[in-house]
Amino acid sequence: MLSVAVEKQLGDFNLAISFTSDGLVTGLFGNSGAGKTSIVNMIAGLTKPDRGRISLDGDVLDDSASGLHVSPHRRRIGYVFQDARLFPHLSVQQNLDYGRRMNGLGHDAPAEKHTIDLLDIGHLLDRRPAQLSGGERQRVALGRALLAKPRLLLLDEPLGSLDEERKAEILPYFIRLRDDASVPMVFVSHDAGEMRRLATNVVMLKRGKVVASGGVEVLPHVI
Template sequence: MILDVDIRHRQGGFALDACFQSDGRLTALFGPSGSGKTTIVNAVSGLVRPDHGRIAVQGRVLVDTKNDIVVPKHKRRIGYVFQEGRLFPHLDVRYNLLFGRWFTPRGERKASFDHVVDLLGIAHLLDRRPSTLSGGEKQRVAIGRALLADPHLLLMDEPLASLDEARKAEIYPYIERLRDEGGVPIVLVSHSVAEIARLATSVVVLSEGQVIASGPAAEVLRHTGFFAQSGLTEAGALIEARVSRHDEAYDLTVLQARAGTLSVPSLLHPVGTSLRVCLRARDIILSLKAPEGMSALNVLPGLISSIDIGEGASVDVQLDCGGDPVVARVTRKSVEELGLRPGVAVHAIIKSIAFDPEALGVTGGENM
């Protein structure tokens, strides 16, 4: 088990009671402000000492209040990347990176400077000062500095929150490479469903200091009710697809998934690239018959596996499309008028324009 957390902590009027386990290469802690995300990562790093409970990272116990075990923060081997890069302004990038080395005994240093620099694409920045870097470049250097301390776990507290969309798009591929090739498990704090849909392999959802869901990203994200407070419009199914071909005549890329083929706005990824695709529940229309005379290019046949009826006018209809889970958010009225129920065959219709190219993440072939 990579991360095992079972803690209770009170801070002023806020009470945290969090219990979860994760084996994911990138575990996302999701929830609105004040839900307890940062308190958890601060407890893992040693910046906060929980009142009660236990924390273990890769089998090593860091906190066990029952047995009076609290490993000092400087001995935990935890890397921490904050919202701001927090680089030393008087040092160039090379020496900012090498600063991370000082926290690890020479005989225990395993991370290769050249490998980390290559992984994060920062070789051309080594002689520059932080004041000359973009926000995305600063964050990549901050990540590199943390990796060169040879951590057992890398904590990232909303590292993209202060970046604009262009800078986020710049740094996403590097976090994906870090997840798939870096060899260090990551815990990412985020309040963005689109962000965790692209990056996370496991998700822990928090609300008012409580864990309301945890598990593989594909399983958690398809239950839109978990994201009602802040991410309902982005929640949906995660499926894995490969780039099948590029349709240059129409500026489209064709993806192949178990569910079928998907046409999306043209991507730069070469044929054969494995991608994770988020099919947002709000972007899917259901039809009992194969549609004719429609502009939508993406139609996936499937069977209704379940219908999740919550509060309000909307209902989540869970589908099995050739082995890929798909979820459509429709009204109760539509469910009744169409006679939708488990076992009924339907067609899921998705507009090509619903796919944001920047939200289609490259995968390392992991189970989501």
């Protein structure tokens, strides 16, 4: 279970949110400026809350009362950004290996094959990122994150930089990953259609506050 109850002052913007989730895909939904990326950055450990507590499966990651802040590399949380952030000088295979090696993990051939098959990227392994479409780059970034064996995967608007054709191409892979149930996810989006198709529960945000939460049925009822 993911539990987040934090406050953070970011210039003139005050973020004060609280939610818990044990769903397969927790959707953070809201317009630009609602605080979605700030929340995932705190979950990842890239930003420290001013006040509050974050825990994952019973392990406390942040606790302002005790001064605890677990560093990002010790959280075992994967992060896929809107831009894939692949290393341009490395092949797809080398990019896939990077997260595993940086986390000191041995080669797990069955897990690698499962991930490559799940994301349908086996035919791309010898290519460089510049030779990939936007959707292919995101699938490789997702594979790299998965092979680091995270206990939670953060997806910060992973479809946001793609055109409609590429979104239609890649969304089924995210759905396949959800149904594979190998790792829980936090999915950030301002697109209600994406959220309805992928999320199993939704946290609605507006100006740094939670305005509704529940199943995807909350989406049509809050602006």
